[in-house]
Each structure stands twice: as C-alpha cells, then as structure tokens.
Amino acid sequence: MANIVSDVICTFCGTLCDDLEIELSDDGRKIKEVYHACAIGAEKFLHSQAEDRITRPRMQDDDGNWTEVSYEEAAKYTAKILCDAKKPLMYGWSSTSCEAQSVGHEIAEAVGGMVDNTATVCHGSSLIAVQDVGIPSCTLGEAMNRADRVVFWGCNPAHAHPRHMSRYSVYPRGFFTGKGSKSRKVVVVDPRKTDTASLADAHLQLEQGRDYELLSAFRVAFRGEKLPDFVAGIPKDQIYEAADLLKSGRFVIIYFGMGVTQSLGKNHNIDIAIGLTRDLNDYTKAAIMPMRGHYNVTGSGEVLGWQFGFPFCVDLSRGVARYNPGETSSNDLLIRDEVDAVFVLGSDPGAHFPISSVKKIAQLPSVAIDPHLTPTTAVCKLHVPVAFVGVEVGGCCYRMDNVPIESRKVVDPPEGMLTDQEFLTMVLGEVRKNKGV
Amino acid sequence: MTKITLNLLTGRTIQQGATMEGGKEKKAYTKACAIIEMTPEDMKRLNVWKNTNVRVSNEFGSVTVKAVVADQGLHPGDAYMPMGPWSNMVVDPNTYSTGMPTFKGTPIEIEVAINEPIYDSQELVRRACGLKV
Numbered sequence: 001m002a003n004i005v006s007d008v009i010c011t012f013c014g015t016l017c018d019d020l021e022i023e024l025s026d027d028g029r030k031i032k033e034v035y036h037a038c039a040i041g042a043e044k045f046l047h048s049q050a051e052d053r054i055t056r057p058r059m060q061d062d063d064g065n066w067t068e069v070s071y072e073e074a075a076k077y078t079a080k081i082l083c084d085a086k087k088p089l090m091y092g093w094s095s096t097s098c099e100a101q102s103v104g105h106e107i108a109e110a111v112g113g114m115v116d117n118t119a120t121v122c123h124g125s126s127l128i129a130v131q132d133v134g135i136p137s138c139t140l141g142e143a144m145n146r147a148d149r150v151v152f153w154g155c156n157p158a159h160a161h162p163r164h165m166s167r168y169s170v171y172p173r174g175f176f177t178g179k180g181s182k183s184r185k186v187v188v189v190d191p192r193k194t195d196t197a198s199l200a201d202a203h204l205q206l207e208q209g210r211d212y213e214l215l216s217a218f219r220v221a222f223r224g225e226k227l228p229d230f231v232a233g234i235p236k237d238q239i240y241e242a243a244d245l246l247k248s249g250r251f252v253i254i255y256f257g258m259g260v261t262q263s264l265g266k267n268h269n270i271d272i273a274i275g276l277t278r279d280l281n282d283y284t285k286a287a288i289m290p291m292r293g294h295y296n297v298t299g300s301g302e303v304l305g306w307q308f309g310f311p312f313c314v315d316l317s318r319g320v321a322r323y324n325p326g327e328t329s330s331n332d333l334l335i336r337d338e339v340d341a342v343f344v345l346g347s348d349p350g351a352h353f354p355i356s357s358v359k360k361i362a363q364l365p366s367v368a369i370d371p372h373l374t375p376t377t378a379v380c381k382l383h384v385p386v387a388f389v390g391v392e393v394g395g396c397c398y399r400m401d402n403v404p405i406e407s408r409k410v411v412d413p414p415e416g417m418l419t420d421q422e423f424l425t426m427v428l429g430e431v432r433k434n435k436g437v
Numbered sequence: 438m439t440k441i442t443l444n445l446l447t448g449r450t451i452q453q454g455a456t457m458e459g460g461k462e463k464k465a466y467t468k469a470c471a472i473i474e475m476t477p478e479d480m481k482r483l484n485v486w487k488n489t490n491v492r493v494s495n496e497f498g499s500v501t502v503k504a505v506v507a508d509q510g511l512h513p514g515d516a517y518m519p520m521g522p523w524s525n526m527v528v529d530p531n532t533y534s535t536g537m538p539t540f541k542g543t544p545i546e547i548e549v550a551i552n553e554p555i556y557d558s559q560e561l562v563r564r565a566c567g568l569k570v
Contacts, residue, residue, distance in 0.1 A: 012458065040454040047459050064569040120536045128535060156509075160449040191446065192517065193510030208446060208515055209542040233512075258448055262540040266533065293449075313536055329536025351461060351522045351558060354530035354538050355498055355565050358522075362566035373462045375522050375562040 003028060009407040010041040011095070011390025014292030014400035015140075015161045015168070017041065022410050031391075031411060038162035045410070047372075048391045054373060055414045057384045066383075071418055071426065074367075074384050078343065079430030081365040082111040085341035087317045091330050092347030092369075094118040094294030097395020097407065100421040101296075101303045103428055104345060110431050112317040114339060116330045117300040118293070118347050119312045125261040126290045127301065127311050128325055129270030136277050138253070138287040139401040140167075145174035146285075149249030151187045153273065154211060154259015155291045158195035164291070169255065170199065176250070185249070187242055189214065190259060202242050207233040209263045215272040218243055222279050252277075252286040261290075292400035294347075295390070299398035334360040342366040342380070345420060346389075350375030369420055386420040387413035395421070439484045440548040443475065443516040445493075446541045447528060453519035467557045470521035473547065474507035479516070485549050492550035493518075493527055495543065500526035500561070501553040516545065522558045526565065 008020040022045060023033040031049050034042040057074035058066040069077075082088050090113040093101050108115045119127055129135075143150075150169050157164040165171055170181050177183040188200040191208040206214050210232035217231040221243035227236040246252050254277055260269040273288060280286035292298050301311035308314050310323035313330075326332055330349070333339045334357040342361045350358050351374060361379055368380040377383040387393045392413035398404050413419070418426075452469035459465060473493055475483070483504070485491060491504045500523050507517055518524035520540070529539040556564060563570050 012454075039451055040458055043455045043458040050460065062569075064563070116536075121538065121540070124536045156449065159451040160454070162451060191512060191515060192507070195509060197509075205510075205512070207512065208444060259541065262537060263542050264533075264539060266535045266537050325536035326532060326534030329532060331530060331538050332532055332536060335530060348461070350562050351457075351525070352520060353525060354528050355522070355526050355562075356530045357538075358525070358562060359566050362568060372460065373559070375461060375558050378559040378563055379566050379568060 005410055008410055009390055009397070009405055010037050011295040011397060011407050012041045012044050013161050013295060014298060015164045016295055016397060016399040016405050017163050017167060018405060024411065029411060040162065045391055048388045053414065054383070054385045055417050057382065059382050060380070071384070071423060074382060075423065075426035075430050077382055078367045078427045079434055081341045081367065082107065082113065082343060083431060083434040085111070085365070087339050088113045088341040088343060089116065089330060089333055089339040090114065090343045091116050091349060092118065092345040093300040094297035095346035095389065096296065096420050097389050097397060098296065098299045098303050099395050100419070100424055101300055102307070103421055103424040105303065105307055107424065107428050107431055108316050110428070110435055110437070112319070113343070114317060114328060114333060115304065115314040116328070117304070117312050118297050119301060120329050120331065121352055122258070122293050122297060123261055123290045124312055124325060124329070125266040126270045128267040129274060132267070133271050133274050135274055136281065136287050137289050137401070139403055140399065143253045143287070143289070144168045144172050144177070146176050146251040147253040148177060148184050149187070149246050149252040150184050151189065151246070151252065151254040152196055153189045153254060153256040155255055155257025156190065156194040156196045157255070157291065160257065160293070161291055165199070169253070185245055187245065202245065204234050204238060204242060209265070211260045211263060211269045212265045212272055214239070215269070215276050219276050219279050222247060222283065246280060247283045249284055252280055252284060254286070254288040255291050256288065257291040289401060296397040298400055298402060299396065299404070302398055302402065331357050340364060344376055344380065345369040348374040348376045350379055369423065384423060385417065386423055387417055389420070393419040438548050439482070440546050441479065441483050442544060442546050443479060444514055445524070445527065445543045445545045446515055446517045447520050447524040448517070448541070450519045453521060461558045464557070467555065470519040471502045471523045471555045472505050472518065473502050474505055474511065474517040476511050476513045477506055478513045480504065480506060483547055483549065490550050490553055490555060491547050492553060493545050493547050495527050495545045497529060497543070498526040501550050501555050503555065504547070516547070522562050526561070
C-alpha cells in the first residue's frame, strides 16, 4: 500500500494550502510524488530530494573556490562578523518558521542589527499604508463563504498564487456562495491581459503606473459624480459599470499585489485602495487583503510586531527599536553604504534586489543561510545550507490573512544537516560568548 | 542597429516560480527568466525574430536576454521581464523613501545583440559584482 502523508502544508506562497498529500517511499525516507499542489509547490517538495543538494556549510575564498566547513565553524564565523560589525543587516526571514525568526531576533538584539524582511521588496508599501489609514480586512474563510464580488488589482494569482482562486477566491462553494464561481463576479485591474484577467467578468487594462488615478475614479463613480472621458486609459463607461457591479454585491473582497505596491505612488496607491474599500462599505460590505508572497512573510511581520512594535525595517542598532522605511530599509541601507556586514536567511536578495544593492553585499562580510544554491549564496562569503521548513522540519507560519498554521515535517533532512532554528541557536550561543553575556 | 525605448514591468510568472524552486543554478531557471516579453508590434519595430538575444539597458545597467512575444497581452510600449537577477540588472533602485525599489515602470532601451551570451543566474551576478567566475 502506498505510504501517503495527508494534510501537508505547502510552504511556498502566502496561500499556505493545507491539503497536500505526499507519497513517500516504503521506508519513509524519500518523497516520491506530491498530490494537490500547484506546479511551484510540487517542485519545492521534489527539489528537496535532489541528489546534488549541498548538505554542509561552505566558505568561499577570493578566487571563488569553496571549502567545506563544519556547522560549529560556520556559527563562529557568523557570530564574529555580526559582533565585529557596527551595524549589520539581518535580512530575509520570510522562508522560515516563526520560532526560528524569534531566535534570529534575539541575535539581532544582542548585536544591534538592522532587521528587515522581504516585505521591503513586496508588501512593505502596504504595511506603511496600513499604519497610515488602517485596513478593513477579513480571513480567506470569510471571503470564500461570503464574497460575491472579487477584485484582483495588480495581482496575477494564476501565476503567483496558483491555487488561491480554486481554494478561496473564485471557484469554491461557500456557505453564502453555494454556486461557486457562478455566485461570483470577478473584476481584474491589470495593465496586462493576464491569465487571471482571461477568467474575469470585467478586465480594466489600465495604463501601467496609473492605479492611483483609477482608484480615485472609482471613488468618484461610487458617488455618482462626473468623470472625464478616460481615466488611466479606461473609458468612463467601463468604470461606472465596474463600480455599479461592485456596489451591487453583498460582500466585496479586493485582493491587491505588486502592481500597486511596486509602481510609483507605492504606499499612496494602497492608501487610496483602502479608502475605496471604506467607501464601498457605505453601500455594501467590503474588505481588502494583500496577496502576500513568501509563505511566512506575514509571520515575520507578526513576530517583529509583537517583539519590537514594527513589522519590517527594524533598527536595533541604538538599543531601542526604531523604524523608518526609506532609512532603515535594506536597499536604502545598502545603497548608502550604511551597513558593514550582511546576514541573509530564508530569502534571495541576490536574485530579487536591484543589482546595485547586490554589489554592496558582495563587498561585505556576509553569510547566506539557505537550503538552495542561489545568486545570494554565489556572492556571500559563507553559505550555510539548512533543512527545508515545511518539508524536513515543522514550524509556525502565517497565511496571507494573518491566520497562523503549523507546518509539518514530512521526511528527515539529510544526515547531519541542521534546521535554521538549530543553527541560529548555535550562533546565539557564540554571540553571547563573544559579548560576555 | 535599431534601438527602441519601452517601459519595463517585472513580476512573477509560474515558470519563474517553478524553476526557481527547482534550482536557480539550473538551465531551466535561465530559460524561464532570462527573457523579455514584448508585443508583436514592438518586435516588428525592433526588427527582431522571437528568441533572438537582445541587450536591455538603461542608466542603471545592462543585461542580455532573449526577446519573446508576450503570452499575457501587453500594451504596445510596455515590456515584461520575470522577476530575477536578469530584470534586476536594469530596474530602478530608487525607493523614494518607502524602502521599495521601483520594480515596475522603468524606461529601458532594447537593441539586437545576437552574439552576446546569456549568463546563468550565478555567473551573471558574480560578473556584475566583479567576482571571479
């Protein structure tokens, strides 16, 4: 009989699907097949089984040659660069468990680090906007059971959150949405005719970067006021029609993504999207939710929030927690040469930061803690491979709607390999020794 | 040589996501991400066949990738690159005091560069950082 583990949590995106089934070899050591996952999630589980996986820490010399080192040596080196630095950047945190994040924050507190997570290049703008104007939101369960009007603004779940539409937003039959997709009208606002847009009842293909204007126009249309003939390249009739469609719903949910957070305007785009949601509540019930990317970027914000009061860009270098995106954010710190060591865990700035920031990382004492080989590990002085959270070790993760979900261990990591929490605990011990505390 | 100016958008594609999880050092990741999507009209304007190497450049940097026709329709004048080290060679790093670089809406110039190689993710970043390859 097949050896199947059921109800496995997928630790790829913020949707945190919790219905995966994984077929193991008879001895329970190898993953043979992954069921119910999307293409990306399945690849994540299967790649953890790769024969060519790096299983021991390695240090790089100036010629680019790698030498294997022990976890003890790696922990000593990591502690040393963090203790020697005046202002180390400790970036990432989104692809690990809340427990590991918490140990990492203890280290950051001891060494006076700058703690930032991947929201800085993802939904950081949304976090700033939420602090400015608040957010009327809900859980994905509420959206599934109630929402009959679904807006995807500047996001493309067909590619970025592949099972979001089938599990929560468009297709599932909920308590008040018993006919599934037939109960819902879908509006997509995107400058591209995306695969998500092809499923929509209405697609507003606006001109790129003009979201603020179109969001404003919607607020005007809700009030029945006059609009110019075109806003952001969209004819006014189409805007009035979409506005009426939303007003006529019983429950509107607006999902938004990088289209609004990364275009010019940034947090102001989100401010007005939240304002629009507030306005809709004059006519019906409406909520808005960011489509969070990494599976535990939300958790990183939560843990930083309850420990230091801020969800990202936390500056601990002065002994108290400070927060000022634009000053204490990773890319600004790197570009302005304000940090003197870089520690990366559970993220890949080498691939996902502008190259001007990556060049700075390459010049500094640096460590990358990551199960994969990445552009970050290629430029860092030390690469520490660790077990995959959600595959080889469990841990708490937060879904995009701030619901905590405990991820599960499915198989053992390769022999002798540490988890990130275990490695961070070693580093914390070394840091305490160095600091004499 | 023809050179055209476009507005660059970057973001996720499912191929980018799946190949990223399969290993960023692998060829499949380069194949999925070292591309620039354009409209057929802009391909004509640039006078280029699909799958031809092109140089994408601006004040922030330069990178060689393959030109392909967008399968998720774009406005003429827009171009799309999957997020990754190739697109990040040319995105605008300015955060305007938000912490967020401007990953969408960077003006770029494109020209045909048939003989220029496309590097894999590790080599691309190491070269850009002045490290030995």
